[in-house]
Amino acid sequence: MFLNLVVDMASIRVRTIIAVVAGFVGILMAGHPAWAQFGPSEPDLSGSWLGLMGEDVPERAVPGPLPGDFTGLALNAAGKSLAASTSMARFTTIERQCALWPPQYLVLGPMPLKIAADTDPITGKTIAYRIGAWEDRATTVIWMDGRPHPSENAPHTKGGFETGKWQGNTLTTFTTHIKAGIIRRNGAQVSDRATLTTHYIINGDLLTILMFIDDPVYLSEPQAFSRDFRLINNANALSATGPPCIPSFEGAASDAVAHYLPGTNPMVGELKKQHGIPLEAAAGGAETMYPEYRKKLKDKYVRPEKCLSDCGPGFGPPPGVGPPGMGPPGAPPGGARGGPPGAPPGGKPPR
Amino acid sequence: MTIRAIRYLPALLCALGATWALDCQRPAFAQQLDARDLGDGMELFQIRPNFHVLIGAGANVAVQVGVDGAVVVDSGDAAHADRLVAEIKKLTPNHLIRYVINTSADADHVGGNEKVSKIGKTLLGDSPFGGPPNDGAAAILAGGDILTRMSNAGYPEGAWPTELFVQPRKYMYLNDEGIEVLHQPSAHSDADSIIFFRRSDVVMAGDIIDIRRFPVIDLANGGSINGEIAALNRIVELAIPSIPIVSREAGTVVVPSHGRLLDQTDVVEYRDMVTIMRDRIQNLMKERKTLAQVKAADPALGYKERYGSDTGSWTTDMFVEAVFKSLAADKSKQR
Structure with missing residues (x-):
């Protein structure tokens, strides 16, 4: 009897010690979530991703898209009207200078991506990916924990509200609660009712981001954009936050709203002037996105005798030719969008 | 049974400890804006520790709570008054509502005035004529000519404003913050006020902004398009975005009369739209176009698809007509 009691007490002590040790191990592990990451692995989006660019440099970086060039955009009648009435001078007001581009600028702009993962300390699972500013x-x-999207009354933020799920090597996300903003840096835009479906496709050290923008207000069908990135080894090469932005007075009163009245935007004819593209094609629309449109355009397109801009290497524009204000500092007044330094003046037309 | 429970107690305590430790390690950005679905289309947002916004009870309603007693901005429509009172009671357990401030005289802003004020208590003592004003209920504050409008519309006396002002700016200091009530003459109507909570950094815009549609320009009650644009510019000036640290989602919260919560960027977008609409119609008028010709020119193309409607109480057609008539009235005043 006594012996049994001693054995029982000893058993309780051993179990208690085991329980205490297990508990403390639990606490220790809580501070080291990496220990818990032994489950089935899924791809990792985190890292520093360098944007790969080629002939899209002028579109994504400098000098930027040609004014009045809305080709290849699925703008409906309202979208075309809004794009044609938008003056980029509106972005010179104090309130607009630091307002940032919308989240779709991820695939529109030239910048690299710094992506970090936030993990659950218990399970080690990824709660969210943060694409640095x-x-x-x-x-x-990008919320990965299955949380629902907020209600329609919640604020629309600069980054939007994005949730995602891995399917193989592709992270597919859905973004709501974005602000109204551009889809091309020349005035084409989508509304605050737009949503984004994005596929982050990982293939080795390459990342392709394929984004579809749906906007019931300004687009007649989903607009697709894609962009490629390469993982770079130095994880600290990029910053996760952007620099501060300090707006300054650029001559526009804070209540000034720059815009073009219907039919008065002088930039609308720029594509016709530079490349002979008919106005109806330059205005964009879903039809202009597809190859069949070339047949329709065939009889209306008149190839310019000389290349005036974007002529490619060795095909620079003649001095003083090109849209005003498009050239680098010190360029001739007519601008110099096309040829590289030293290109022969009045270069040949592209093939 | 007891011994078994004791056996696992240390593990349980440790597990609780671990949970606490884990909770402390949650990333800060995981904290989203606190929102509660109240059912029946009503939703409650806690946008600051002591500041709540109730959406869906008519016009948006704000409740600022604190040691001095609650300040309520707008009281929703009459149909939701009882429900609104129940929700406000939950936010203010001692029911110490001191003020109901109206941003507008419209029915969806003042419909619950009487019921909401009655659960509160005025800061004022007895009046020279006997008991305290408004039978001791919370004061109802409004700018402009709301009293005439409400009495003409047949509202019961208990719903009428008890404190009126006509100067551009009235201010108070309650619950450790300055509260500015800024009267905007001739905007949506002649009775619009912007309420600015300075420490909470929240602007109640009233009917000056209705993010769902074009702003209602109530010409019959003193509204005007240029007054509306002036009011929007004032809100743009009051609101501050997250600058210079632009990558942070922060800044002044602007609460429109209806629809989602806004920031300065949203207000700028709305202000730009209203200004451009005004400019387009004004330009057509300079070309001596009649109202019918202006409407036929479709000046709202590009915006009606977002803010317009062919049906309901405020259509695109009505907005264009109101802007046209407002500009025509301004022109005739200048003559």
């Missing part, structure tokens, strides 16, 4: 784009958070 740049000087003209806010932080984007």
Whole structure:
């Protein structure tokens, strides 16, 4: 009897010690979530991703898209009207200078991506990916924990509200609660009712981001954009936050709203002037996105005798030719969008 | 049974400890804006520790709570008054509502005035004529000519404003913050006020902004398009975005009369739209176009698809007509 009691007490002590040790191990592990990451692995989006660019440099970086060039955009009648009435001078007001581009700028702009993962300390699972900000784009958070999207009364933020799920090597996300903003840096835009479906496709050290923008207000069908990135080894090469932005007075009163009255935007004819593209094609629309449109355009397109801009290497424009204000500092007054330094004046037309 | 429970007690305590430790390690950004679905289309947002916004009870309603007693901005429509009172009671357990401030005289802003004020208590003592004003209920504050409008509309006396002002700016200091009530003459109507909570950094915009549609320009009650644009510019000036740290989602919260919560960027977008609409119609008028010709020119193309409607109480057609008539009235005043 006594012996049994001693054995029982000893058993209780051993179990208690085991329980205490297990508990403390639990606490220790809580501070080291990496220990818990032994489950089935899924791809990792985190890292520093460098944007790969080629012939899209003028579109994504400098000098930017040609004014009045809305080709390849699925704008409906309202979208075309809004794009044609938008003056980029509106972005010179104090209130607009630091307002940032919307989250779709991820695939529109030239900047690299710094992506970090936030993990659950218990399970080690990824709660969210954070795509770091740049000087003209806010932080984007991709929630991976299955949380629902907020109600329609919740604020629309600079980064939007994005949730995602892995399917193989592709992270597919859905973004709501974005602000109204551009889809091309020349005035084409979508409304605050737009949503984004984005596929982050990982293939080795390459990342392709394929984004579809749906906007019931300004687009007649989903607009697709894509962009490629390469993982770079130095994880600290990029910053996760953009630099501060300090707006300054640029001559526009804070209550000034720059815009073009219907039919008065002088930039609308720029594509016709530079490349002979008919106005109806330059205005964009879903039809202009597809190859069949070339047949329709065939009889209306008149190839310019000389290339005036964007002529490619060795095909620079003649001095003083090109849209005003498009050239680098010190360029001739007519601008110099096309040829590289030293290109022969009045270069040949592209093939 | 007891011994078994004791056996696992240390593990349980440790587990609780671990949970606490884990909770402390949650990333800060995981904290989203606190929102509660109240059912029946009503939703409650806690946008600051002591500041709540109730959406869906008519016009948006704000409740600022604190040691001095609650300040309520707008009281929703009459149909939701009882429900609104029940929700406000939950936010203010001692029911110490001191003020109901109206941003507008419209029915969806003042419909619950009487019921909401009655659960509160005025800061004022007895009046020279006997008991305290408004039978001791919370004061109802409004700018402009709301009293005439409400009495003409047949509202019961208990719903009428008890404190009126006509100066551009009235201010108070309650619950450790300055509260500015800024009267905007001739905007949506002649009775619009912007309420600015300075420490909470929240602007109640009233009917000056209705993010769902074009702003209602109530010409019959003193509204005007240029007054509306002036009011929007004032809100743009009051609101501050997250600058210079632009990558942070922060800044002044602007609460419109209806629809989602806004920031300065949203207000700028709305202000730009209203200004451009005014400019387009004004330009057509300079070309001596009649109202019918202006409407036929479709000046709202590009915006009606977002803010317009062909049906309901405020259509695109009505907005264009109101802007046209407002500009025509301004022109005739200048002559």
